[in-house]
Structure formats: structure tokens, C-alpha cells
Amino acid sequence: MVWKFESAPAELRKLNLHGTTPHWIALVPAALDGPDLHKAILEQTGISGVSMHSIECGDVVYFGSSDPLKFVEIIETVRHAGNPQLSS
Numbered sequence: 001m002v003w004k005f006e007s008a009p010a011e012l013r014k015l016n017l018h019g020t021t022p023h024w025i026a027l028v029p030a031a032l033d034g035p036d037l038h039k040a041i042l043e044q045t046g047i048s049g050v051s052m053h054s055i056e057c058g059d060v061v062y063f064g065s066s067d068p069l070k071f072v073e074i075i076e077t078v079r080h081a082g083n084p085q086l087s088s
Helices: 035-042 068-080
Strands: 002-004 024-028 050-054 060-064
Touching: 035 050
Parallel strands: none
Antiparallel strands: 002 024, 024 060, 050 060
């Protein structure tokens, strides 16, 4: 799920400890998470200002300062590239 920061659940918003307010928050369930996704989001996307926070249950929360639609495009690109963790 991807939300504008102000629309995200409060328990996710308070995980942002960076002192600035991001534009968006994305919650990636543990079942969909994997190294390919992290690499695509954090290293190869051209998205600046993305940070992540792991939750005890294994889910990962991403905070971003760029266009949230770019994040959605990345997820779709990774999924269509054959990442078995993101396949339907």
C-alpha cells in the first residue's frame, strides 16, 4: 500500500524518525519483500530521498520525498521482470 504521508496510518507515520516530512509512505508486506525489491527501490531507481524501516513482523515501510507514482512504477517493473516474490 502507498499513501500520501498525511493519509497514512498514524502507526506508520510515527516510524519516520528523519526529522523531515516525507511525501509518501509505502508498506511492503513480508511476503512480498526481498533483496530485488530493496535494490530496485533504494539503489537503481533514480528516486532520491527514500529511506526504509523494518517492522518486527517482517514488513518494511519506505518513506519517500519524491513522486509516489514513481514508487508504484518501480514495484510494477520489478514484478513484471519476473521477481517470484512479486508475481501474481
